[in-house]
Amino acid sequence: MTVATKSLLSNCADCPIRHRAVCARCEADELAQLEEIKYYRSFEAGQTIVWSNDRMDFVASVVSGVATLTQTMEDGRTQMVGLLLPSDFVGRPGRKGAAYDIVATTDLIMCCFRKKPFEKMMIDTPHISHRLLEMTLDELDAAREWMLVLGRKTAREKIASLLNIVARRQPTFSPHGAVVFDLPLTREAMADYLGLTLETVSRQMSALRKAGVISLQGNRHVTVPDMARLMEAAGDDSDGGHLI
Amino acid sequence: MTVATKSLLSNCADCPIRHRAVCARCEADELAQLEEIKYYRSFEAGQTIVWSNDRMDFVASVVSGVATLTQTMEDGRTQMVGLLLPSDFVGRPGRKGAAYDIVATTDLIMCCFRKKPFEKMMIDTPHISHRLLEMTLDELDAAREWMLVLGRKTAREKIASLLNIVARRQPTFSPHGAVVFDLPLTREAMADYLGLTLETVSRQMSALRKAGVISLQGNRHVTVPDMARLMEAAGDDSDGGHLI
DNA sequence: TCGTCTCATTGATCCAGATCAATCGGCTCG
DNA sequence: CGAGCCGATTGATCTGGATCAATGAGACGA
Incomplete structure (x- = not known):
């Protein structure tokens, strides 16, 4: 499964998107660390970014465009389980693979971070890990709200x-x-x-x-x-x- | 919203349930901390434990029995968004209120922890916070799997x-x-x-x-x-x- | 032993949304 | 400019599950 939620990272000047701040305490050296492991990728509309069950060695933030998380049954029925808009985060720190297909529905730019160093940084800087928990809780809220939509509306x-x-x-x-x-x-x-x-x-x-x-x-x-x-x-x- | 997932806490001898271990490194003094802020509550079948939007000043682990998390619309339509079985965790560290009704569907015993000290402990002992992230990710997986069930099956x-x-x-x-x-x-x-x-x-x-x-x-x-x-x-x- | 209460089953009918199918409108490419 | 394509619209019909309604089956207290 993929976490996808309000931005994780601090504003960084050379990043085309305004990542919302992790918290007020964000330190320069953290940002420096982030800079080192950061790279950009762009995708065309319709392109599949990651297949369900594939190894996924990065986490990322959507810079521009829209992506979706979808699940598909053998017979082709599909259910979208997440919608990734600019500033949303995607990735499963601590997990090796992707649980869902991630597909670009428009042209898309993502700001990626290699997973291993990102995880290391999480351990070193607890409030990033704390912020990630916050985000995941938000995602869980959103998913459960959507369960009401799907089940009863x-x-x-x-x-x-x-x-x-x-x-x-x-x-x-x-x-x-x-x-x-x-x-x-x-x-x-x-x-x-x-x-x-x-x-x-x-x-x-x-x-x-x-x-x-x-x-x-x-x-x-x-x-x-x-x-x-x-x-x-x-x-x-x-x-x-x-x-x- | 309420996190509800595989157990959070270490095995503790006087706890009627086998909390699965947080991790191998669990230390005696953490357990001691846990002991101090821990108490039990029991509920009868049908009883509502927490109402949506109520203040919720504890987190808890289900010891025995079954509880549910449900959302209700003004017109009475309800959707269950979580099923809490023994060893499941419930609570929103970092949030003041409950997002869903929590209802005991059978007689129920919960092992509760006062939220403030629990949160403090989370900060002091990073791997508990880490474990909580793991649990929340599991919950998110489960919620999204359920979205497929609700939407397409x-x-x-x-x-x-x-x-x-x-x-x-x-x-x-x-x-x-x-x-x-x-x-x-x-x-x-x-x-x-x-x-x-x-x-x-x-x-x-x-x-x-x-x-x-x-x-x-x-x-x-x-x-x-x-x-x-x-x-x-x-x-x-x-x-x-x-x-x- | 008998009401009564709660939960479950089963039947009859209805309807929101699925399915099958035709058409449309904008876009790109030759 | 026209052909082909892709996504969207609209129509006709079907059907899975909802709704309305009656009955059954334990459990429990008087």
Whole structure:
């Protein structure tokens, strides 16, 4: 399995992405260590980065683009179990292999760290390891919230829940309080995340559009005039706040 | 959210349960620390131990009995997101509140540790914190595996998957290679775990019985004459092995 | 011994979403 | 410009599981 969550690493000037800070105490020498073991990789849309059960000798942070974690049964049924957006972390410190397929759904740049030295650094600097626990707990929260979506929500609610999550991760507010964002997934990928068929996803998107809850510019750009209505459609009882 | 996974703590002689060892290096003084902050609590079947969003000032290990973690929507739809069997750990170090309802489904004894001192100990003894990360990663694996079950498996496969999991946790082999075990859940609780209704659970259990895949003694005792057939019914492609 | 309570089973019917199938629209490439 | 392709939409039909409803089977206390 792969941890994928809010950023792990400190801001580093030459890194094209703003890694959120590990914690206030981050020291220069830690960063220096990180610099030494760091490298970048880029992938094309559709490319599989790691196959399930393959050896995986790095951990990484998404710089730009979108990747997914998916599980596939022998008969081809697939379920997406994680969505990796910029600043998300991916990797299983302490594990040799990947538990899921990792696939780039758009062109993708990742900032990778060789696993062995990264693990060594974890041991040397406890608060990185502590931060990693925090992140993994967040991931577990997200996975369990998704279990409710998969197990108990209707198709309409599932779609709305997904739009909510994506919107919250890349908010671009248009003039009048509407929310505009990119939907970086095909209908099929959405279906795989939601445990639906792509036809049902398409129908429900159309239904939300006809109901005026969302409007679409092309297939990938979404405008939500009133977030509250979308969250209502999602059956969402979360206040958006976080228990800490 | 609550971490719930394979045991955290070392074997301690006066503890009725064999906590699996944190690691070989466990020291006497750590155990002494643990002893100081440890206490037991017992609950009756049906009792709610913690309500979602409540303050939760302890972490704990299940000694005997079964508890569940569940999420509930305003309209009453509920989804179980975790099943706590003996030796499982529950609690969110570093978080103030509980993210889910924790309910005892049988009479239950838990071995609790006050959270503040436990967290302090985590900081002082890095390998406990390390072990906790391991456990959380296991939980995340389990949650994601369950996402596949919820999103893509049929009712029949869901039932078989659940029986598989429960059977693996408390294996009692009867004379001829059959597996006999206790099913510590009502049909309703099974339904909540599987994203089904209790009627569907009951029908599928009957179907598996009529197909000879399982046999039932009373409502709670299950015999599986041939595990391979059950795993086939579960659509399970796992080899039972663990990537480490 | 008999109510009663809880949990489980079984039947009849319904419907949300799957499946099968046709069409559309934008894009790239010759 | 047209052919081919890929993803999205929309329609028609089917079906697995939900829903509504009745019955059964232990367990327990009066």
